[in-house]
Amino acid sequence: MSSKMKIALIGYGKMGKMIEQIAINRGHAIVAKIDKDASNADWDALSKADVAIEFSKPDTAVENIKRCFSLNVPVVVGTTGWYEHHEAIKQLAQQGNHAILAATNFSIGVNLFFHINKILAQAMENLPEYNVEIEETHHTQKLDAPSGTAITIAQGILAEISRKQKWALSEEAGSESDLSIKAFRVDDVPGTHSVKYTSDIDDIEIKHTAHSRSGFAIGAVIAAEWLPGKQGYFSMSDLIGF
Ligand SMILES: NC(=O)c1ccc[n+]([C@@H]2O[C@H](COP(=O)([O-])OP(=O)(O)OC[C@H]3O[C@@H](n4cnc5c(N)ncnc54)[C@H](O)[C@@H]3O)[C@@H](O)[C@H]2O)c1
Structure with missing residues (x-):
């Protein structure tokens, strides 16, 4: 064009x-x-x-x-x-x-984050000692929860990790096979997303923080x-x- x-x-x-x-x-x-x-x-x-x-x-x-x-x-x-x-x-x-x-x-950075998220999830498929959860924080006027970005992140993980069957908001996540998403609403936050893998031994976390829109x-x-x-x-x- x-x-x-x-x-x-x-x-x-x-x-x-x-x-x-x-x-x-x-x-x-x-x-x-x-x-x-x-x-x-x-x-x-x-x-x-x-x-x-x-x-x-x-x-x-x-x-x-x-x-x-x-x-x-x-x-x-x-x-x-x-x-x-x-x-x-x-x-x-x-x-x-x-x-x-x-x-x-x-955002180009978030799309890079989606890519890293999938590669990390591929590696985690064979490491069942790690649990995984997603967190997102947005401004209080946002109408949908979890964010669309968090759902895309969840889809990237669900495509790779067979021990997780579906995503669910943390308050509704009932079973081990649910991929839990915690959604926080805080004034003026343009958008923060993290994926955290937790084992008894250590944690691994990837995080994207938007500074503005x-x-x-x-x-x-x-x-x-x-x-x-x-x-x-x-x-x-x-x-x-x-
Ligand atoms: N994909 C992304 O990168 C990205 C980034 C930021 C926000 N968003 C999403 O974009 C959307 C808009 O975000 P925002 O922060 O600008 O919200 P906003 O509330 O500031 O603006 C939405 C506007 O849509 C108008 N509107 C209402 N009904 C309409 C209609 N029928 N036709 C056209 N316009 C109508 C409203 O009057 C308002 O001006 C939200 O769904 C948000 O989650 C996506």
Whole structure:
């Protein structure tokens, strides 16, 4: 895609506003801003965009994605908490030759963390003396728990460690085979995730701490530069290559 793009924002909250600044700094134009109560004229403006970036709410993302599909606008989706619809959206994208890149976390550092998490989990498959649990901390306005990022981390572990069968919030984790996720909500924390392996002898912990939201916003704009011209359902690992 050419260096200057026409970008539409869907969701003009904390993330939408930060993405706007970064997109403009990278030479792009914002041609539409869709928030709740958007008018038909706003959606007409969106239909002329090269790409849309969607950071709204768990219960509004799916409808917004479908609307982008119907207008043939590629869409980068950062909203979390709509996992039960992932498969259906994937199929719609593939059948209709639409373009979507969805990620629970756009930060390059977190995607590196996902990679390290899988390698560590592979090694731990044969070390049953280690138990594993996940912790995440986010700001108090976050609507979903556990975070989408924590769920992606959990999926990386569950794919490798057969003694864990499913993830569960710590207060609901009942059996040894549950992968427990502790979710904390603390004012102003942009996002902290850790994976801790514990044995009688020692602990091994990997941790990612976001200092601000800008890593998510930069990653989303890079994804928006990458997606136009492609067809199908993509994730950040398609873009980063691991
Ligand atoms: N993937 C990532 O890297 C990443 C990073 C940060 C946040 N997030 C997720 O992105 C989402 C947004 O986060 P935020 O911090 O900007 O939240 P926010 O609450 O500050 O902003 C959400 C915005 O969406 C608007 N909105 C409500 N209904 C809408 C609709 N039907 N269409 C369009 N917009 C609508 C709200 O009015 C609000 O302005 C959350 O799900 C959050 O978990 C993802």
